[in-house]
Every structure is written in structure tokens, then in C-alpha cells.
Amino acid sequence: MLSYHQEEASIIGFSANHIDLLTKVDGMDQWHLTGFYGEPNRLERQKSWDLIRSFGAISLVSWCILGDFNNVLSNDDKRGEILYPNWLLESFQQVIFYFELVDLDLKGCPFTWERGNGTKNWIEVRLGHAFVSLAWLSLFQEVQLSNPAYSSSDHCPILVEHTRRPFDHVTHSFRFENAWLRGPLCGQIISSVWDAFADKNSNGKLKKRKETISKLKNRCDADSIQRYKAIENKFMETLYQKEIFWRQRSKQLWLKAGDLNSKYFHATASARKQQNNIKKIAKG
Structure with a gap:
């Protein structure tokens, strides 16, 4: 986790699968940001959902939990090969519904992981999500989740950004990138x-x-x-x-x-x- 200013974020908990920050920006209420990585083994996936449930107190305030959950909420989030079994879908859905979290719409490529690109066994799945509480949405009403859809890995990054209002005019300085050469x-x-x-x-x-x-x-x-x-x-x-x-x-x-x-x-x-x-x- 990176922050421009150390005083804006403090770590309040972490494990092999998550890191939780309490953030404070001048003029705004405090809110929690949780980076999450779901268990890659399906048989161990319930441990991920139990870990999220242990964040119960966090859900009472403004909260954003994002990352690679190694699971889909629906088989519409997958293309190729066999579908996810219902027990995997329902266990993930239940923990999200339990906290009444909102799954931010993903702009750009609808999938964040792939395997076998260009072959008959090509698989694409959306494993990356950003879930937010209603209180968080009240703080960041103009927010967008996007997928740049390019990566040297089989995983694509996701980006949550607070978009500016139409009347906010910002002058951007031009910077030449050496990589262009x-x-x-x-x-x-x-x-x-x-x-x-x-x-x-x-x-x-x-x-x-x-x-x-x-x-x-x-x-x-x-x-x-x-x-x-x-x-x-x-x-x-x-x-x-x-x-x-x-x-x-x-x-x-x-x-x-x-x-x-x-x-x-x-x-x-x-x-x-x-x-x-x-x-x-x-x-x-």
C-alpha cells in the first residue's frame, strides 16, 4: 500500500491475505480501505469469506474492500470452460450481501484474469472487484472502477478513482516518457x-x-x-x-x-x- 503522506493512512491490521488501512484526508470523515486476496484453492475459499466476516466492526463505517477475490459473483463474470459450482457462487454472494456492500461497475475489459489467450482453451474471468459500503459511497459520489486491460501478468490491475466534477478544470502538465523512445x-x-x-x-x-x-x-x-x-x-x-x-x-x-x-x-x-x-x- 502506498500513500502520498504517511499521516493520511495507518495500518490497523494485516494477514497473508489482507491489509487494512484507516485513512484520513483533511475535510473528510475517516474511512477504511482493505486490500484483499482470496484463497486460490477452492476447497480453502471459505477461509476467505470467514476472514471478511471478521471485519464486522469495519462495515459500520465507510469501507472499501478491493482486490483479487479468486471468485466470481455470477457465471456471467466468466467466459470459457466449465461454470463455477453454485456452492462457490452462493458462499461469496452471502458474505457480500451480509454487509450490504455495493459491487462497483467495472469499466473497460469485463475480465481481470485470463489463461490460454488466443487458443481454443482461452478462459477469461473477472476475479478483481471493489466492494463499498453505502456510507463510503456517500463520501465518494463520483467514483469509477476501471480495468486498463493490459498487464505483463495473467492478472489485470483494477483502478478506483474519484472522478472530478465537470466544472473542475485542471491543467495537466505535459511530461515526456522515456519509454516512448x-x-x-x-x-x-x-x-x-x-x-x-x-x-x-x-x-x-x-x-x-x-x-x-x-x-x-x-x-x-x-x-x-x-x-x-x-x-x-x-x-x-x-x-x-x-x-x-x-x-x-x-x-x-x-x-x-x-x-x-x-x-x-x-x-x-x-x-x-x-x-x-x-x-x-x-x-x-
Whole structure:
């Protein structure tokens, strides 16, 4: 378990299969965080549920218990081979229902463990869960459980994060990751992006080139004609770059670049940003 500040979390109990923390953040009530690992042997699985039941006092306060439980709540959480027997499902369900815990919905890949990837014996199971009490949910009303779905292990990590409100604007600093240098196309991508988007706000550049084109258009001398063609080419290239810029942000990739749909892409990107914001919820 890691914490930014030691005073924010204190260990109040642990075993080979769990670690329990009491956390305190300024401005919030205390709450418990329990990291859990279920017995891998099915015949020993009841020990896991008995251990959870021993946390009875914790359940009276805000509580989040998460980790690899080595069990599923339903056979819908499994794909491939034989189903889990009812006695395994019911024993797990009973301990969760006993504490009235909420199983957070998993965003991303629905499975957290796999075996035999790409073979006819491929098995995928959701073993990772985050269960929370109603009191905990009242503290963290905007929370999300996600599965990045990539790992060097046969297990995928799960991430619980407190999502920000739509009106919380945060400026994120760009940080270059040295690992990117190992990518075979890293240099090419950086070069093309640098050339294409060195000036993201291309409106000023377009306006100046448009004015220059208007001045040179009716001139017939060789120097003006040469400058006209050069500026016109740059003008069209800037338009194309602008289109690509908004196309990338609109995510409407089914439209081909080259159709000069910059206004459409800009509108779509703006609408998508609005759709991703939840302004209010009506009870009905």
C-alpha cells in the first residue's frame, strides 16, 4: 500500500491475505480501505469469506474492500470452460450481501484474469472487484472502477478513482516518457506532429496569408506570381492541418480528411465535450 503522506493512512491490521488501512484526508470523515486476496484453492475459499466476516466492526463505517477475490459473483463474470459450482457462487454472494456492500461497475475489459489467450482453451474471468459500503459511497459520489486491460501478468490491475466534477478544470502538465523512445516510429511521429501542429491556433496564420493572397492576386509581374503560388500552397496546407487537428479531436474518423469539414469536426469535438459532462440528474 502506498500513500502520498504517511499521516493520511495507518495500518490497523494485516494477514497473508489482507491489509487494512484507516485513512484520513483533511475535510473528510475517516474511512477504511482493505486490500484483499482470496484463497486460490477452492476447497480453502471459505477461509476467505470467514476472514471478511471478521471485519464486522469495519462495515459500520465507510469501507472499501478491493482486490483479487479468486471468485466470481455470477457465471456471467466468466467466459470459457466449465461454470463455477453454485456452492462457490452462493458462499461469496452471502458474505457480500451480509454487509450490504455495493459491487462497483467495472469499466473497460469485463475480465481481470485470463489463461490460454488466443487458443481454443482461452478462459477469461473477472476475479478483481471493489466492494463499498453505502456510507463510503456517500463520501465518494463520483467514483469509477476501471480495468486498463493490459498487464505483463495473467492478472489485470483494477483502478478506483474519484472522478472530478465537470466544472473542475485542471491543467495537466505535459511530461515526456522515456519509454516512448523505444517505439520504432517515435522519431517519425514527433517530426510529423511537430510540423503539423506547431501552431495549433492557425486562425491568425490563415488570416495573414489570406490577406497576402488578396494583395498579390491581381499582380502580373513574375515576382508577385511566384510569391502568390508559394503563399497559396502554404494557405492550403494550413487549412489541411487545421482539418486534421479538429478531426483528431472529433473522433469522427469515418470521414476522410480532404473533405474540408473543419467546421463539422470543430462542432463535433465541442459537442462531445458537452456530452461527457453530467450537469444534473433528475429523479423520476
